[in-house]
Amino acid sequence: MAYGLNMAKGMLTVLKHVTRPPITVQFPEETRTLSDRARTNLVWFVERCTGCSTCAQACPDGCILVETEPREDGSLLVNRYEIDFRLCMYCGLCVEACPYEAIQVGGSYTNVQTDPTMLYANKDRLIGQANEFLESHDWVYPNGQQAVRQEVHAAAERQHH
Amino acid sequence: MVVESDPTIPILQPGITDIESDLQNQLMVTQVEKLFSWARRSSLWPAMFGLACCAIEMIATANARYDLSRFGAEIFRASPRQADMMIVAGTVTWKMAPAVRRIYLQMAEPKWVISMGSCSNIGGPFAHGYSTLPGVNNVIPVDVYVPGCPPRPESLLSGLMLLQDVLEEERATGRKRRPEPTGDFSTMLPEGDPIRRELESLFPPYLTKDGRPRDATGAHPDDENFFSAHPELRRGGVV
Numbered sequence: 197m198a199y200g201l202n203m204a205k206g207m208l209t210v211l212k213h214v215t216r217p218p219i220t221v222q223f224p225e226e227t228r229t230l231s232d233r234a235r236t237n238l239v240w241f242v243e244r245c246t247g248c249s250t251c252a253q254a255c256p257d258g259c260i261l262v263e264t265e266p267r268e269d270g271s272l273l274v275n276r277y278e279i280d281f282r283l284c285m286y287c288g289l290c291v292e293a294c295p296y297e298a299i300q301v302g303g304s305y306t307n308v309q310t311d312p313t314m315l316y317a318n319k320d321r322l323i324g325q326a327n328e329f330l331e332s333h334d335w336v337y338p339n340g341q342q343a344v345r346q347e348v349h350a351a352a353e354r355q356h357h
Numbered sequence: 358m359v360v361e362s363d364p365t366i367p368i369l370q371p372g373i374t375d376i377e378s379d380l381q382n383q384l385m386v387t388q389v390e391k392l393f394s395w396a397r398r399s400s401l402w403p404a405m406f407g408l409a410c411c412a413i414e415m416i417a418t419a420n421a422r423y424d425l426s427r428f429g430a431e432i433f434r435a436s437p438r439q440a441d442m443m444i445v446a447g448t449v450t451w452k453m454a455p456a457v458r459r460i461y462l463q464m465a466e467p468k469w470v471i472s473m474g475s476c477s478n479i480g481g482p483f484a485h486g487y488s489t490l491p492g493v494n495n496v497i498p499v500d501v502y503v504p505g506c507p508p509r510p511e512s513l514l515s516g517l518m519l520l521q522d523v524l525e526e527e528r529a530t531g532r533k534r535r536p537e538p539t540g541d542f543s544t545m546l547p548e549g550d551p552i553r554r555e556l557e558s559l560f561p562p563y564l565t566k567d568g569r570p571r572d573a574t575g576a577h578p579d580d581e582n583f584f585s586a587h588p589e590l591r592r593g594g595v596v
Contacts, residue, residue: 220424223514235506257482282479282492285506305505306515310523310534312478312494312502 230302232338235286237303238279239329239338240322243351244298247272254293259283274355277322281307281315302338303329323352397441397467398524401430401517404440404464406457409447411474411507418510428517437463442520443497444513448476448483449490451552458559461497469524470535471516472499475506482506491545496556498535 221228230236247264263276290299303325309315317325327348330336335343407415419425419433434440437460449457461470472493475481483489493499500523503516523534540560546553 219421220427221422222427223423223511224518227511234509236509237504257484280479281504282502283475283481283484284504285475285482287506305509305512308501308503308512308516308519310501310519312492312499315478315502315504 236305239303247274250293251290254289277319300338398521399429401442403442405433411446414507415446423510444471445477446473455555469500473503
């Protein structure tokens with residue numbers, strides 16, 4: 197008798213779950229909503245960066261490299277800005293340190309490679325990733341501010357001169 | 358490391374380390390390749406091999422929310438003999454490195470490796486430390502690198518899909534695209550280090566720990582108990 201009762205209990209659980217929606221996220225087709233502070237790739241916005249290197253000093257791994265040179269008007273030209281994503285531990289301390297929110301979390305998290313050197317992002321690659329992000333997110337930064345398309349393009353142009 | 362090879366010991370041709378490259382010049386395959394690559398990429402058998410916090414995300418990937426079995430790779434085998442894919446999930450210390458290499462060698466050919474997380478990619482936060490291997494590709498060949506610390510389950514799933522794409526391009530008997538590790542640890546470990554000797558014994562030509570060539574059973578005629586273990590090999594033939 198007890199056996200039949202437990203079987204009934206089990207079947208009740210099964211029937212309860214039959215009507216529920218499946219929990220599986222069909223990943224490549226659908227994605228989960230990420231929290232604002234999810235540990236995804238860093239995105240660096242050249243138009244917001246002043247070249248102060250606070251991010252590089254805050255990085256515990258030392259995976260950010262900044263090399264600047266003063267312009268005539270006193271501002272800094274960022275010659276090199278490189279992030280080693282092989283080394284990065286996505287802690288977000290650079291994001292907290294940056295006074296202008298030029299480096300932000302919220303980038304791609306599917307950046308898998310067969311060649312590990314492709315995970316080393318130099319300035320051009322970072323600018324490309326930032327443009328890709330802004331274009332796919334309606335020109336809104338990860339922190340919710342609106343980007344101005346002309347400024348972004350002008351800053352990217354300005355880097356080459 | 359120059360080693361005089363013993364002609365009585367059967368080893369593969371110089372420069373050839375696995376059976377696939379030995380077969381490359383002997384077999385002609387046509388449409389079978391497509392069938393092989395389809396079969397291989399649709400039923401990967403991962404080795405159960407978690408080392409650190411990345412393993413937690415690997416377990417999360419295998420669970421119902423992300424469901425690794427949708428890609429045909431759900432059964433994590435506890436024995437490397439039954440596995441053909443290794444997800445190196447976590448920090449590989451020098452002490453663990455020979456075990457990683459040994460498990461890789463024990464896996465069934467053809468086999469693939471996913472390096473998951475910053476620690477196994479290049480050493481991560483411990484890259485400048487004394488105890489951590491600077492990248493698992495120094496020990497085993499790696500097909501796909503998944504960045505993250507730890508990577509999200511989506512990242513690992515992307516890595517698996519990339520591996521399946523790599524498999525699709527791979528020829529059934531062809532060489533793999535990935536670079537093989539050199540087995541040279543002279544810049545990382547000091548001379549006479551026991552871990553360095555053990556690691557070097559796990560690379561071709563598979564010497565024993567004291568630098569002698571190894572036979573199929575792992576024993577050597579110079580060993581003390583060799584002939585009592587193999588009486589049929591005793592010179593003269595009479596036991």
